[in-house]
Amino acid sequence: MEMAEITNNSIDAIYAGMLSPDVFEHQMHAAPGIPDYLGMKNTPSTRLEAACASGGLAIMHGIIGIASGLYDTVLSVGAEKMTNLPTAHVTEALAMCADDIYEVSSGITFPGAFAMMARAHEREFGTNAEMRASVAVKNHKHAVDNELAQFRKEITIDKAINSLMIADPLRLYDCSPITDGAAAVILVPWDKAKNYSGPKVKIRAFAQASDTMSLHDRPELTGFMTTKVAARKTFEMAKLTPKDIDFAEVHDCFTIAEIMAIEDMGFFEKGKGGSVTLDGETARDGHFPVNNSGGLKAKGHPIGATGVSQVVETFKQLSGIAGKRQLDDVSLGMTQNLGGSGSTIVCHILERGD
Amino acid sequence: MEMAEITNNSIDAIYAGMLSPDVFEHQMHAAPGIPDYLGMKNTPSTRLEAACASGGLAIMHGIIGIASGLYDTVLSVGAEKMTNLPTAHVTEALAMCADDIYEVSSGITFPGAFAMMARAHEREFGTNAEMRASVAVKNHKHAVDNELAQFRKEITIDKAINSLMIADPLRLYDCSPITDGAAAVILVPWDKAKNYSGPKVKIRAFAQASDTMSLHDRPELTGFMTTKVAARKTFEMAKLTPKDIDFAEVHDCFTIAEIMAIEDMGFFEKGKGGSVTLDGETARDGHFPVNNSGGLKAKGHPIGATGVSQVVETFKQLSGIAGKRQLDDVSLGMTQNLGGSGSTIVCHILERGD
Amino acid sequence: MREITRVVKAYEDAINQNRVVGSICEECQNISVPPRPVCRVCGSDKIDITTVDAIGKLLTWTVIHIAPPTHLDRVPYILGIVELENEQRLSGIVDLPEGVEPEFDMILRAEFEEGQEGASRLRWRRVREQ
Amino acid sequence: MREITRVVKAYEDAINQNRVVGSICEECQNISVPPRPVCRVCGSDKIDITTVDAIGKLLTWTVIHIAPPTHLDRVPYILGIVELENEQRLSGIVDLPEGVEPEFDMILRAEFEEGQEGASRLRWRRVREQ
Numbered sequence: 001m002e003m004a005e006i007t008n009n010s011i012d013a014i015y016a017g018m019l020s021p022d023v024f025e026h027q028m029h030a031a032p033g034i035p036d037y038l039g040m041k042n043t044p045s046t047r048l049e050a051a052c053a054s055g056g057l058a059i060m061h062g063i064i065g066i067a068s069g070l071y072d073t074v075l076s077v078g079a080e081k082m083t084n085l086p087t088a089h090v091t092e093a094l095a096m097c098a099d100d101i102y103e104v105s106s107g108i109t110f111p112g113a114f115a116m117m118a119r120a121h122e123r124e125f126g127t128n129a130e131m132r133a134s135v136a137v138k139n140h141k142h143a144v145d146n147e148l149a150q151f152r153k154e155i156t157i158d159k160a161i162n163s164l165m166i167a168d169p170l171r172l173y174d175c176s177p178i179t180d181g182a183a184a185v186i187l188v189p190w191d192k193a194k195n196y197s198g199p200k201v202k203i204r205a206f207a208q209a210s211d212t213m214s215l216h217d218r219p220e221l222t223g224f225m226t227t228k229v230a231a232r233k234t235f236e237m238a239k240l241t242p243k244d245i246d247f248a249e250v251h252d253c254f255t256i257a258e259i260m261a262i263e264d265m266g267f268f269e270k271g272k273g274g275s276v277t278l279d280g281e282t283a284r285d286g287h288f289p290v291n292n293s294g295g296l297k298a299k300g301h302p303i304g305a306t307g308v309s310q311v312v313e314t315f316k317q318l319s320g321i322a323g324k325r326q327l328d329d330v331s332l333g334m335t336q337n338l339g340g341s342g343s344t345i346v347c348h349i350l351e352r353g354d
Numbered sequence: 355m356e357m358a359e360i361t362n363n364s365i366d367a368i369y370a371g372m373l374s375p376d377v378f379e380h381q382m383h384a385a386p387g388i389p390d391y392l393g394m395k396n397t398p399s400t401r402l403e404a405a406c407a408s409g410g411l412a413i414m415h416g417i418i419g420i421a422s423g424l425y426d427t428v429l430s431v432g433a434e435k436m437t438n439l440p441t442a443h444v445t446e447a448l449a450m451c452a453d454d455i456y457e458v459s460s461g462i463t464f465p466g467a468f469a470m471m472a473r474a475h476e477r478e479f480g481t482n483a484e485m486r487a488s489v490a491v492k493n494h495k496h497a498v499d500n501e502l503a504q505f506r507k508e509i510t511i512d513k514a515i516n517s518l519m520i521a522d523p524l525r526l527y528d529c530s531p532i533t534d535g536a537a538a539v540i541l542v543p544w545d546k547a548k549n550y551s552g553p554k555v556k557i558r559a560f561a562q563a564s565d566t567m568s569l570h571d572r573p574e575l576t577g578f579m580t581t582k583v584a585a586r587k588t589f590e591m592a593k594l595t596p597k598d599i600d601f602a603e604v605h606d607c608f609t610i611a612e613i614m615a616i617e618d619m620g621f622f623e624k625g626k627g628g629s630v631t632l633d634g635e636t637a638r639d640g641h642f643p644v645n646n647s648g649g650l651k652a653k654g655h656p657i658g659a660t661g662v663s664q665v666v667e668t669f670k671q672l673s674g675i676a677g678k679r680q681l682d683d684v685s686l687g688m689t690q691n692l693g694g695s696g697s698t699i700v701c702h703i704l705e706r707g708d
Numbered sequence: 709m710r711e712i713t714r715v716v717k718a719y720e721d722a723i724n725q726n727r728v729v730g731s732i733c734e735e736c737q738n739i740s741v742p743p744r745p746v747c748r749v750c751g752s753d754k755i756d757i758t759t760v761d762a763i764g765k766l767l768t769w770t771v772i773h774i775a776p777p778t779h780l781d782r783v784p785y786i787l788g789i790v791e792l793e794n795e796q797r798l799s800g801i802v803d804l805p806e807g808v809e810p811e812f813d814m815i816l817r818a819e820f821e822e823g824q825e826g827a828s829r830l831r832w833r834r835v836r837e838q
Numbered sequence: 839m840r841e842i843t844r845v846v847k848a849y850e851d852a853i854n855q856n857r858v859v860g861s862i863c864e865e866c867q868n869i870s871v872p873p874r875p876v877c878r879v880c881g882s883d884k885i886d887i888t889t890v891d892a893i894g895k896l897l898t899w900t901v902i903h904i905a906p907p908t909h910l911d912r913v914p915y916i917l918g919i920v921e922l923e924n925e926q927r928l929s930g931i932v933d934l935p936e937g938v939e940p941e942f943d944m945i946l947r948a949e950f951e952e953g954q955e956g957a958s959r960l961r962w963r964r965v966r967e968q
């Protein structure tokens with residue numbers, strides 16, 4: 001808020017993305033805790049939940065609040081405190097995002113759902129373990145230059161493809177970690193942003209889409225219809241195409257998720273996501289950098305915070321304050337935030353503000 | 355939806371208020387389940403949570419979505435399935451809406467928080483057990499004519515003031531019950547509502563306010579600052595005063611809550627809420643009917659559904675389809691939906707549509 | 709909500725009778741497995757319950773090594789998606805004999821074993837082994 | 839978040855040392871009990887922790903008869919809000935001797951009994967009884 005020259009009194013509303021303070025922190029109705037602890041008086045504070053896409057919703061519904069004319073200054077926050085619980089309970093909690101009746105009762109896990117998609121993708125397009133590992137290797141390398149990342153250590157493909165098996169064919173290094181974290185942005189109408197001297201970025205477009213709770217209810221297992229629909233609507237609102245975008249922060253909760261995202265968003269041909277990653281096309285020095293922040297894999301994945309954090313990274317790149325990991329000459333960035341096994345997707349396109 | 359002549363394909367977005375499908379149903383990320391089970395394709399579905407005010411938020415943020423120009427037709431839903439859990443666990447789950455660090459650790463319960471306010475209100479204004487019981491007696495009587503109510507049986511003051519002590523001075527009949535339920539409304543821009551021949555009602559105004567998580571952090575214990583702020587903002591948006599309103603559906607999770615609500619919203623002088631209720635002024639045949647539906651006390655309180663259900667009742671009254679409990683000649687109704695121990699309040703004013 | 713409860717209950721009751729059911733739309737005859745309260749093809753809520761032939765092919769699978777607390781005693785276990793007739797699909801645990809590996813398009817049949825409190829549990833087993 | 843954790847931890851640590859602490863704002867000297875990460879009067883986050891005199895009067899109370907599972911063994915118990923100096927307030931269990939009823943404005947002092955795993959628990963007791 002200091003950077004944005006905003007004080008407590010000028011915040012009209014708060015939107016907070018959190019998966020489950022209920023289960024992780026024994027705290028329901030957590031949203032009013034934000035203005036409470038910040039010392040604000042009676043500022044409306046709303047929690048939004050769409051599993052791992054909760055943060056993306058906090059941004060999107062903050063924008064809608066401003067677009068409606070109701071609010072001038074919105075604080076959109078994402079947060080999760082996950083490390084209170086033992087790992088087995090976190091696994092169980094995350095599995096609760098799958099369909100309880102048909103999937104959870106069958107012993108599905110979050111990695112398990114993506115593992116089934118990884119296998120289908122491998123069958124159809126030949127996306128192998130090495131290609132998946134190359135996502136993790138790249139994102140770990142990117143995170144070395146992110147002072148806020150959870151892991152800032154490079155890994156090798158060899159190490160990744162020999163790591164502990166979690167849900168065959170996904171191994172430990174295919175999975176994002178358990179993380180505590182929070183992220184926030186201040187949203188104002190563009191004509192009022194000029195009143196602030198700090199860095200500012202324009203939100204060009206956004207969209208949200210839903211799909212069935214159960215993976216087995218979807219015709220396609222090698223990608224997400226939600227990503228396709230949300231990306232298409234976002235491009236339509238922005239009057240842009242994938243070719244116009246310079247870089248993306250996508251939801252790599254698992255390596256296969258990044259591969260499917262860059263295909264489904266239209267940045268690469270369907271089925272080529274694995275090979276282009278292995279070839280370095282999505283690395284910082286590649287022609288289309290993806291998860292230059294380190295992604296969920298290495299920056300960390302504090303569930304509710306992730307979607308906000310993607311927008312914060314895009315903001316930093318577009319305002320030229322990304323430090324050692326700054327990309328040259330970027331003017332349009334896109335985010336994709338995924339909830340559950342893709343039952344919710346939220347996309348945003350941001351544009352350089354000057 | 356049949357009444358509103360709406361089909362699945364014309365719904366642009368869903369807003370769903372639910373307290374905790376996580377804890378009650380072992381299902382996180384429940385919002386996409388709604389379009390999924392309704393057979394809708396990729397319709398964005400967003401869960402909002404503010405404890406017992408979750409439903410009010412689903413309505414309000416649906417309106418904001420339409421006001422922003424993003425959506426034309428919104429389905430706002432509230433739902434809760436509470437009876438899966440044993441009562442002690444429901445008590446614990448609801449207590450999780452209080453501040454976990456300072457209140458829950460002290461053994462606070464939801465009735466306990468309101469009991470402390472009831473005692474403070476009794477000390478300051480003389481609001482006694484009989485006055486509180488008169489809220490329950492009235493709402494039970496009102497519910498007899500509500501075919502969707504959980505309890506349709508009249509009770510007596512004598513029975514109420516001798517019922518089981520829950521949290522002194524609040525007894526069983528001061529408390530709303532554990533309920534399963536759901537409610538929904540369709541929202542469209544007013545100029546498009548004319549395309550539908552069914553009953554329609556205009557939403558004149560709305561507002562949301564937050565307050566501290568802990569009761570002990572608030573200067574006043576005999577009312578809610580959040581109700582005052584949200585009601586004031588709602589009246590301002592509507593350019594109306596309490597005198598203009600014909601009836602109200604307020605959040606009587608406990609009898610004392612209705613008493614404080616009708617004071618804090620400005621319908622009755624502070625401190626008189628109990629005596630006016632005992633005098634019948636808020637009965638169906640009184641000059642200002644309150645909770646003519648039976649309220650949370652007798653209609654039932656399926657947490658996330660409650661705020662939506664209040665708007666549905668107001669809709670029915672204003673469109674003259676409330677059957678046996680129809681009020682004569684009403685044109686403006688107001689709702690007040692409360693979350694936690696008042697940390698969130700959402701108010702709406704609705705106006706007859708013809 | 710009543711309808712959701714109805715179709716889910718029909719499904720669970722059928723499993724306990726060692727059957728798999730789907731919904732059949734009275735308007736367009738479309739069948740959905742698991743059963744659904746609203747037809748996905750035509751949007752009708754005129755839905756009947758019908759028993760389906762619980763035999764299909766393995767579309768994809770995983771082997772779960774890190775399980776939730778409820779399934780810790782079973783690891784590693786195979787979880788797969790099985791495609792029945794008419795492109796209907798179900799998730800479930802696949803039980804294969806020692807030494808038999810899952811394969812794409814392997815033909816599987818729903819079998820039922822005793823679960824907790826006398827309830828049945830669906831398990832997918834290879835047809836060949838019978 | 840760091841700051842929230844810091845003030846909550848300071849409060850919990852102090853309870854374990856049989857003390858009650860609040861926050862004191864370096865800008866305006868306002869004291870808050872329990873301690874807060876941001877000053878409610880001036881909005882500053884320059885906050886220090888200070889021990890307060892844990893004596894106050896009973897503002898309001900309830901007697902809990904239906905308790906959550908964590909407190910079932912204590913019912914019925916008195917839960918009250920106690921006002922310290924400077925209008926600072928705390929919730930807590932009030933332990934009174936057999937036969938003594940809670941009263942408005944009763945003077946109470948924080949005392950500490952052993953809780954789980956060696957941690958202290960704050961209990962409000964009547965000053966008179968000492």
Ligand SMILES: [Zn+2]
Nearest residue numbers: 733736747750
């Ligand atoms: Zn049909």
Ligand SMILES: [Zn+2]
Nearest residue numbers: 863866877880
């Ligand atoms: Zn200060």
